[in-house]
Amino acid sequence: MQIQTHQFQQQETTYFLGASLMELGNHVNRQRTVLVIDENVEYHHGHHLHNWKKIVVPAGEELKNMATVDKIIDGLISYEADRKTTLVGIGGGMLTDVAGFAASIYMRGIPFGFVPTTLLAQVDASIGGKNGVSHGKQKNLLGIIRQPEFIFFDYALPLTMPAEEWHNGFAEIIKYACIMDAALFDYLENNKEKALARDVEVLQYLVEKSVAAKTKVVLEDELENGPRRWLNFGHTLGHAVEKLEHIAHGNAVAIGMVAATRFSEKLMNLPADQTVRLIKLISDYQLPVAFSSDKEAVFDIFKLDKKREKDVIHFVLLEEIGKATTMPIPIAELKLLLQEL
Numbered sequence: 001m002q003i004q005t006h007q008f009q010q011q012e013t014t015y016f017l018g019a020s021l022m023e024l025g026n027h028v029n030r031q032r033t034v035l036v037i038d039e040n041v042e043y044h045h046g047h048h049l050h051n052w053k054k055i056v057v058p059a060g061e062e063l064k065n066m067a068t069v070d071k072i073i074d075g076l077i078s079y080e081a082d083r084k085t086t087l088v089g090i091g092g093g094m095l096t097d098v099a100g101f102a103a104s105i106y107m108r109g110i111p112f113g114f115v116p117t118t119l120l121a122q123v124d125a126s127i128g129g130k131n132g133v134s135h136g137k138q139k140n141l142l143g144i145i146r147q148p149e150f151i152f153f154d155y156a157l158p159l160t161m162p163a164e165e166w167h168n169g170f171a172e173i174i175k176y177a178c179i180m181d182a183a184l185f186d187y188l189e190n191n192k193e194k195a196l197a198r199d200v201e202v203l204q205y206l207v208e209k210s211v212a213a214k215t216k217v218v219l220e221d222e223l224e225n226g227p228r229r230w231l232n233f234g235h236t237l238g239h240a241v242e243k244l245e246h247i248a249h250g251n252a253v254a255i256g257m258v259a260a261t262r263f264s265e266k267l268m269n270l271p272a273d274q275t276v277r278l279i280k281l282i283s284d285y286q287l288p289v290a291f292s293s294d295k296e297a298v299f300d301i302f303k304l305d306k307k308r309e310k311d312v313i314h315f316v317l318l319e320e321i322g323k324a325t326t327m328p329i330p331i332a333e334l335k336l337l338l339q340e341l
Contacts, residue, residue: 012147013129015215017208019152021090021115022048027150028086028113034079036072036099038091041117044160045090053079057095061242061249064094064134066142072102086111086149092118093125093249097140100131104146113150117157119169119203120250123176123210126151128218128231137301139239153211155203166198168250170285171234173206175257176213178278179230182322184209185281192284230324232307233316234260237291237338240301244293254287263337264317267327274321299335 016027035052037045038059046054055075057068076087087110089099096114103112116126132143158169170188177185187205188195194202217228238256242249261278264270279289291298307314312328319325329337 012149014150015211016150016152017211018204019154021045021152021154021157024049024088024115024152027152028088032084033086033088034076034081036075036087036089036091036095036102038095041091041095045117045157049090057098059091059094061094062246064098066133066135068098069102069105069133072099073106076102076106081106081110083107083110086113088113088115090115090117091121092116093121096121096126097131097143098133100129100146100148101133101143104131104144109146111149113148113152115152115154115157117154118161118165119158119207120165120172122153122158122207123169124172124214127211127214128228137243138304139243153207155200155207158203159198159200164248167196167286168248170195171250171253171257171282171287173210174278174281174285175231175233175253176210178257178318178321179233179316179324180213180217180322181209182320184213185321188285189281192281196285226326229307229314229326230316233257233318233324236260236302236305236307236313236315237298239305240298241291241293243301244297245291247288251288254282255289255291258282258289259291259338259341260316261318262341263315263329264319266337266340267329268317268319268325270318270320274318277321295338295341299338303331303334 035054038057040059042056055072057071087099087103089096096116100112103110114126116122129145129147131146132140135141177188191202217231220227234253234257237259238252241255242252258279261275265272265275282289305313312330314326315329316324316326
């Protein structure tokens with residue numbers, strides 16, 4: 001299939017959908033640009049990036065910390081980067097988060113853009129302007145909301161991912177379907193074989209639907225005071241499990257979504273058959289549906305979630321597949337719900 005490249009502007013950010021990594025030099029000044037890439041991207045795609053100024057950082061979610069940000073800033077200093085230098089993050093969600101954060105604090109902010117290389121980064125992490133790092137047991141505790149100038153979506157890049165990482169990316173797509181797009185949920189059910197076989201036409205459809213969904217919510221609520229909270233569906237418990245079990249983000253979100261639908265049955269009268277339908281879809285995409293961590297340990301992390309206000313957490317629940325809502329749930333009640341899982 002031939003991919004049609006097209007672009008559109010969403011406030012500060014230009015999206016290049018169906019672009020090629022090799023076209024990057026057509027959109028930024030190579031002499032005034034520094035690339036940040038992780039070692040996996042350098043291995044698979046570095047040969048396309050000769051004669052660029054590069055900072056190569058180790059890969060891995062456990063390295064989403066200030067030490068990696070320091071490495072990027074040291075690299076910018078070594079290249080004598082100034083306030084007109086553009087920083088381009090090329091990699092998965094960890095990489096785009098730390099690159100955007102480093103760009104936001106270097107000299108009080110320099111321009112930056114992203115080339116997300118994993119399915120998860122293309123459908124979620126690179127979009128929306130959230131940049132930051134984890135600290136201690138708390139995921140994404142330090143950060144800033146600042147939009148990239150552009151995002152390049154090269155659909156060939158995720159095809160080099162290992163199978164586990166490929167499955168990992170579908171959790172966020174399933175999330176969009178759950179919170180705002182029942183038709184997308186149907187599509188995922190009906191096209192699972194093609195999706196898992198890495199059919200590029202299906203990939204293009206899923207990425208572009210996901211980009212549109214997240215962008216719509218972000219434009220309505222950039223600072224997460226209302227509907228943007230829906231994007232946290234499955235994440236409150238998911239982040240805790242991710243930290244405790246050292247599993248991939250998508251796997252943790254899948255587990256968190258199942259827990260959130262169980263809570264929705266009790267608090268929103270979500271029909272049990274909708275939970276069953278979600279569990280089947282998550283399983284079909286070879287993602288987990290349950291956690292093995294100690295519940296007290298899970299609670300100790302998620303009670304410090306960023307969505308907490310005093311004694312409540314603004315928890316994302318489902319009214320039905322395709323329609324989310326946010327409910328302030330007292331911490332004590334959440335602990336009881338967790339024990340009942």
